[in-house]
Amino acid sequence: MFSGGKDSVYACWRAQEQNTVACLITLLSKNPDSYMFHTPNIRYASYQAEAMNVPQLSWPTKGIEEKELEDLQAALAEARDCYDLQGIVTGAIESVYQAARVQRICHSLDLWCFNPLWQIDQIDYLRTLIRDGFRVIVSGVYAYPFDASWLGAELTEERVMRLAQLQERYQINPSGEGGEIETFVLDSPLYGKRIEILSATRIYAHYRGQYIIEEMRLVEK
Amino acid sequence: MKGKVRIHLVDSCYQLHSLSQYEFVHPVQRALERAGSSCRICHYTTVDEESLEGCDKVVLCGTALKDNAYLDHLDRYRWLEKMARPVLGICAGMQVIAALFGGEIITRPEPAIGLERIDVNRPSSLLGPCREIEVYHLHSHDVSLPDEFLSLAGGDEAPEAFSHRSQPIWGLMFHPEVRNRWILERFANL
Numbered sequence: 001m002f003s004g005g006k007d008s009v010y011a012c013w014r015a016q017e018q019n020t021v022a023c024l025i026t027l028l029s030k031n032p033d034s035y036m037f038h039t040p041n042i043r044y045a046s047y048q049a050e051a052m053n054v055p056q057l058s059w060p061t062k063g064i065e066e067k068e069l070e071d072l073q074a075a076l077a078e079a080r081d082c083y084d085l086q087g088i089v090t091g092a093i094e095s096v097y098q099a100a101r102v103q104r105i106c107h108s109l110d111l112w113c114f115n116p117l118w119q120i121d122q123i124d125y126l127r128t129l130i131r132d133g134f135r136v137i138v139s140g141v142y143a144y145p146f147d148a149s150w151l152g153a154e155l156t157e158e159r160v161m162r163l164a165q166l167q168e169r170y171q172i173n174p175s176g177e178g179g180e181i182e183t184f185v186l187d188s189p190l191y192g193k194r195i196e197i198l199s200a201t202r203i204y205a206h207y208r209g210q211y212i213i214e215e216m217r218l219v220e221k
Numbered sequence: 222m223k224g225k226v227r228i229h230l231v232d233s234c235y236q237l238h239s240l241s242q243y244e245f246v247h248p249v250q251r252a253l254e255r256a257g258s259s260c261r262i263c264h265y266t267t268v269d270e271e272s273l274e275g276c277d278k279v280v281l282c283g284t285a286l287k288d289n290a291y292l293d294h295l296d297r298y299r300w301l302e303k304m305a306r307p308v309l310g311i312c313a314g315m316q317v318i319a320a321l322f323g324g325e326i327i328t329r330p331e332p333a334i335g336l337e338r339i340d341v342n343r344p345s346s347l348l349g350p351c352r353e354i355e356v357y358h359l360h361s362h363d364v365s366l367p368d369e370f371l372s373l374a375g376g377d378e379a380p381e382a383f384s385h386r387s388q389p390i391w392g393l394m395f396h397p398e399v400r401n402r403w404i405l406e407r408f409a410n411l
Contacts (some may be wrong), residue, residue, distance in 0.1 A: 014240065015240060017240075018238065018239070019240060089240070096335065096336055096357060096399065100336070103286060103334045103335075103359065104334050106286075107286060107287075107334070112285060112287045112288075113285065113286065113287075114240045114244065114285070115244045116243035118243065118244040118248060119244075119248035119251070119398055120247075120248075120251075
């Protein structure tokens with residue numbers, strides 16, 4: 001399952017260590033507050049799939065709670081049949097809500113379900129991303145006390161330290177799994193080409209904002 | 222000064238260094254290390270009495286819902302029968318313990334997935350006093366209670382937790398690494 005955010009790209013990185021990643025399954029939600037599926041800039045996940053040279057299966061969903069699970073099941077069934085999949089990989093870290101639902105769907109489709117980031121220490125994980133060459137930007141903020149300076153900012157050691165402080169003070173999930181932040185991956189060890197953003201706009205008010213990519217391109221590494 | 226408790230984590234997943242290890246072994250390792258223990262991971266196909274020399278305790282970790290390969294290789298766990306040191310079996314690990322001590326592994330009509338409230342109905346050093354707790358389930362099999370064991374939670378029919386009557390052996394059908402790391406801390410400090 002692939003949103004283009006750091007968790008799905010990193011889960012993909014882990015998956016390909018000993019397995020073949022046959023396709024990236026992306027749910028395109030029409031609901032900006034989707035319960036299950038990452039939304040900002042998700043249409044640009046196709047650039048990431050191209051950078052990784054892996055086929056992508058995009059599937060629309062209206063993003064209505066619980067109904068979107070039926071859409072997910074249909075998408076996974078289609079992917080299983082088209083790509084002869086044996087299992088699904090997700091970027092779930094702490095969300096029992098997400099993980100349990102995906103487990104049930106995989107069971108009903110006779111698919112394995114893998115969650116290689118499950119229960120990971122989030123601050124350690126963010127540092128691992130930087131160390132392993134993942135270039136991650138913040139593409140959305142949805143909670144106090146995130147200000148507009150986070151929009152489009154790249155994940156750096158300084159930003160990780162700030163997230164650790166916010167975790168201690170406000171009990172946020174530093175990886176954003178509680179919906180506090182969303183991310184987009186510009187480069188990773190999986191990419192044959194890196195993504196360059198040519199233009200983008202920021203929308204921000206009352207601790208909610210998005211970094212909306214308008215134009216991007218793939219460039220040689 | 223007392224040294225670190227050395228715990229061997231037995232990985233029962235379908236193969237060595239599998240993708241499932243990140244999900245079912247590493248979270249247990251992190252919880253135990255946070256509790257001050259030192260951990261070593263070994264795959265169930267490589268464990269024997271000799272390889273366990275030097276460890277203080279053993280944890281048998283769980284597996285993915287579709288991963289039942291360990292059930293075809295229960296003889297690989299025979300070392301458990303002579304084990305005098307504390308052992309904790311998690312989910313698949315509890316099933317292995319039950320089978321080796323004469324219990325039955327029973328396939329459920331539908332798997333148990335997600336959070337559920339269960340009754341701790343016997344006080345113990347591992348789970349504490351009787352009360353209700355919320356636990357995370359991910360399993361396709363239940364077990365019957367072996368003769369030499371006491372049910373600690375969930376009753377005798379399909380126990381959620383059990384302990385041996387005279388040896389330091391425990392089993393949990395749920396995953397303590399999710400929302401209940403305090404149980405792993407208790408095991409490390411028993």
